[in-house]
Amino acid sequence: MAATTTRDAAAGPDTATDTTTDVLGVADGMSSLDAAQFAAHAADGGADIDGDPGSAEERHGLLRFATAGSVDDGKSTLVGRLLHDSKSVLADQLDAVERTSQARGLATADLSLLVDGLRAEREQGITIDVAYRYFATPRRSFILADTPGHEQYTRNTVTGASTADLVVILVDARTGVVSQTRRHAAVAALVGVPHLLLAVNKIDLVDFDEDVFDRIAAEFDVYCRELGIGEVTAIPISALHGDNVVTRSERIRWYTGPSVLEHLETVSLDGDPAAEDAGGPAGAQPAADPAGLRFPVQYVIRPRTADLPDYRGYAGRIAAGTVRAGDRVVVLPSGRDTKVTGIDTADGSLPEAGAGDSVVLLLADDVDIARGDLIAGVHDAPPPVTEFTATVAHLADKPLRPGLRALLRYGTTAAPVLVSAIEHRLDIDTLATDAAADALRLNDIGQVRFRLAAPLPVEDFRPGGTVGALLVVDPSDGTTLAAGMAGDRRSALRPRPGGVVQKDGTVTVTPVVVPAARDEDRCPGDRPAAERAAGPANHRGPLTDPDTLSTPGP
Amino acid sequence: MTTATTAPATTPPTTTASATTPSATTPSVSTPPASTPTARTAGGRRRGHLHDLESEAVHILREVAGQFDRPVVLFSGGKDSVVVLHLARKAFHPAPVPFVLLHVDTGHNFPEVLEFRDRAVQRAGARLIVAAVQDWIDDGRLAERPDGTRNPLQTVPLVDTIVEQRFDAVIGGARRDEEKARAKERIFSLRDAFGGWDPRRQRPELWDLYNGRHAPGEHVRVFPLSNWTELDVWSYIRAEGIELPEIYYAHERPVFRRDGMWLTPGDWGGPRPGETVERRSVRYRTVGDMSCTGAVESAAADVAAVIEEIRATRITERGATRADDRLTEAAMEDRKREGYF
Numbered sequence: 001m002a003a004t005t006t007r008d009a010a011a012g013p014d015t016a017t018d019t020t021t022d023v024l025g026v027a028d029g030m031s032s033l034d035a036a037q038f039a040a041h042a043a044d045g046g047a048d049i050d051g052d053p054g055s056a057e058e059r060h061g062l063l064r065f066a067t068a069g070s071v072d073d074g075k076s077t078l079v080g081r082l083l084h085d086s087k088s089v090l091a092d093q094l095d096a097v098e099r100t101s102q103a104r105g106l107a108t109a110d111l112s113l114l115v116d117g118l119r120a121e122r123e124q125g126i127t128i129d130v131a132y133r134y135f136a137t138p139r140r141s142f143i144l145a146d147t148p149g150h151e152q153y154t155r156n157t158v159t160g161a162s163t164a165d166l167v168v169i170l171v172d173a174r175t176g177v178v179s180q181t182r183r184h185a186a187v188a189a190l191v192g193v194p195h196l197l198l199a200v201n202k203i204d205l206v207d208f209d210e211d212v213f214d215r216i217a218a219e220f221d222v223y224c225r226e227l228g229i230g231e232v233t234a235i236p237i238s239a240l241h242g243d244n245v246v247t248r249s250e251r252i253r254w255y256t257g258p259s260v261l262e263h264l265e266t267v268s269l270d271g272d273p274a275a276e277d278a279g280g281p282a283g284a285q286p287a288a289d290p291a292g293l294r295f296p297v298q299y300v301i302r303p304r305t306a307d308l309p310d311y312r313g314y315a316g317r318i319a320a321g322t323v324r325a326g327d328r329v330v331v332l333p334s335g336r337d338t339k340v341t342g343i344d345t346a347d348g349s350l351p352e353a354g355a356g357d358s359v360v361l362l363l364a365d366d367v368d369i370a371r372g373d374l375i376a377g378v379h380d381a382p383p384p385v386t387e388f389t390a391t392v393a394h395l396a397d398k399p400l401r402p403g404l405r406a407l408l409r410y411g412t413t414a415a416p417v418l419v420s421a422i423e424h425r426l427d428i429d430t431l432a433t434d435a436a437a438d439a440l441r442l443n444d445i446g447q448v449r450f451r452l453a454a455p456l457p458v459e460d461f462r463p464g465g466t467v468g469a470l471l472v473v474d475p476s477d478g479t480t481l482a483a484g485m486a487g488d489r490r491s492a493l494r495p496r497p498g499g500v501v502q503k504d505g506t507v508t509v510t511p512v513v514v515p516a517a518r519d520e521d522r523c524p525g526d527r528p529a530a531e532r533a534a535g536p537a538n539h540r541g542p543l544t545d546p547d548t549l550s551t552p553g554p
Numbered sequence: 555m556t557t558a559t560t561a562p563a564t565t566p567p568t569t570t571a572s573a574t575t576p577s578a579t580t581p582s583v584s585t586p587p588a589s590t591p592t593a594r595t596a597g598g599r600r601r602g603h604l605h606d607l608e609s610e611a612v613h614i615l616r617e618v619a620g621q622f623d624r625p626v627v628l629f630s631g632g633k634d635s636v637v638v639l640h641l642a643r644k645a646f647h648p649a650p651v652p653f654v655l656l657h658v659d660t661g662h663n664f665p666e667v668l669e670f671r672d673r674a675v676q677r678a679g680a681r682l683i684v685a686a687v688q689d690w691i692d693d694g695r696l697a698e699r700p701d702g703t704r705n706p707l708q709t710v711p712l713v714d715t716i717v718e719q720r721f722d723a724v725i726g727g728a729r730r731d732e733e734k735a736r737a738k739e740r741i742f743s744l745r746d747a748f749g750g751w752d753p754r755r756q757r758p759e760l761w762d763l764y765n766g767r768h769a770p771g772e773h774v775r776v777f778p779l780s781n782w783t784e785l786d787v788w789s790y791i792r793a794e795g796i797e798l799p800e801i802y803y804a805h806e807r808p809v810f811r812r813d814g815m816w817l818t819p820g821d822w823g824g825p826r827p828g829e830t831v832e833r834r835s836v837r838y839r840t841v842g843d844m845s846c847t848g849a850v851e852s853a854a855a856d857v858a859a860v861i862e863e864i865r866a867t868r869i870t871e872r873g874a875t876r877a878d879d880r881l882t883e884a885a886m887e888d889r890k891r892e893g894y895f
Binding site for chain 1: 602603606607608609610612613616617619620643644645646647648649650730731734737738744753756757758759760761762763765766767768769780781783785786
């Protein structure tokens, strides 16, 4: 599956050039916003954005990724280098950076100024907020969420990771994996990011030592296995000099894998490695049924015009699964079932639509459906509940305490919710839990029990966040207090079978024996493996435990 | 002073309370016809990055319709606002767009763009409110700037109109790739009662959950094109066959040079003595106030040529054409804090 995606992406530019003229032929004939032409275009079904043919930028994929790192490990330099070497920084932007750098007496342009956009950031030389950068290569378009490494740590990383297909974690080759690195990986795992890229930076400062890289990559992989992260790739780089950032380094001959950009261009977008993680707690669902429709109703479309007096369509974006005309569906929380009679878009009706598509569903029965309802497949419709738990990242100064009354945003619903208990607070460094915690404070992560006034079809979070993601909102001023993932994400952090990071950038799944020295490297406060028995156990030895071996694959 | 109020479906869609008279008078278009069932992609899943961006923008626009009582779309006739209107029409098809449109007219707009604006509004069957900066200058609420530039003057009429019309969501076509302060902007961006933006008060935005809740008097600015680049916008314009004002394409016009930009002569204040007018083949990459929107020399006469030109360019769209961003390093951030888009 991954190979297919890569090949398609690589083939994009060539084939696209051939079809450009087709697109233009149609486009020229469609040169108006006129209503009749609008509809005519809708009906012609020709070369629109979904169509085939299309030009390169219409056909290639979009990868959303986030960067995370500690303060001095060169994250800004990597981002600047990535943008600069991929020719995504334009002349006037570079001029501005150079002028400011000179004004500050710097010898060379400080590329971090490209991303630090706010006055306070430039004045203080820090990054306050997540910044979004956009660049494209002939193979793919990229949205980069550049997350600060220090201030508002969890808040920013969780935000950046929530929409990421991949997180780039930087380490300094001289110091290797530090507690911050584990934290980044743990947050990425909790949020369900399918791919991790470990950039071992400043490899030139350890004389391009292969053993140093191997040791760091192996240590990180062991940790990621404990977290159950689906795919890890490690790449030795020098962000400052550009080794293995955009082009492969001549100076690191023992490494035969892709550069950072090449990996970003080719990593699978189907998220299949994440399928391991899709089952939620204890892997109860074998992630095998992607067909279960989840369609939160955003808006009811009723033209009530002379032409369309009775048209009634339900607008939304498919959160999961697929839908076809004729499918039986159930409307939640009411539980009424009905049939899909059509899938409408402004470009005409569709026989089928899938996750990510914004469409309008037409239903057979005149059921009472409003914004906030969920239309789901009949076979696996989530039962409405009045109580649930969620793994919560707290994002506001006002603490989250039992008894707090708030507003829950779930799908397209906004409903009153009561915080009934803080079950535990999670130490993101050690993954230890503190059951005595009575509140979650800014940047805390923990497990929270909620009670609802009326039942809602809340179900376990799935990576990608279109199912099971929620916000806790302060009803008085609208502040987003917390972000949550329904279910217990900690128990979703299941060990996967051992893997070894290969020099070509892939991970080979083979049982490995972890060096005994590993225990001495553990952070103070790390729990011994035996203590982590609540979820599936933590395996660091040879994989003989039937529990682990039976862990379902994708 | 803007006073436009509810317009029944049968009245002309363009309503101005200012002295500005809409140039177009053709009859309004009723509801677009129902879509014709057509299987566009034979059974296959729809793919591609423009499809993702369109689905995301449609989702955002529907969230606005679902969460707010009085949304408005800022519509200037510029390419980004034209794309937003196009997306809004697709989002609510076959029903009409459930948003009012608002244009803050500096009085120095390109006539071709105003003509296009009125035509596009009528074709969409929408209602347009025009807030004319001139009215604010005439009654003393605003003073003309020494440099004659009116772009920064748009903020007061914009915020006044938002307050007066009690708009609670204001949809704009701004993109994060335009400028570094905008790179930190949310898709749903909370503004205080003065229209001000406090970057430190912005809400974290996770997944596709957009929190539009706000206190009375506050409003939310919404940017459905946040994740689009200039090239994405043009690729989408090509793929969807969207019409734009003709000044986006190369044409000959009299221009003169100031601050390294080609400006169009006019009542707004150019050319000054010492500035010579010459004819050049130019096009506009952005269309704002004539006093600070520069043209670029170009031979790109159609959308394909424009896309090729953008691909090859080494200068950003605002860097090439917007004097107002050059005032200070934090020019955009400062204007946003005061309520500018």
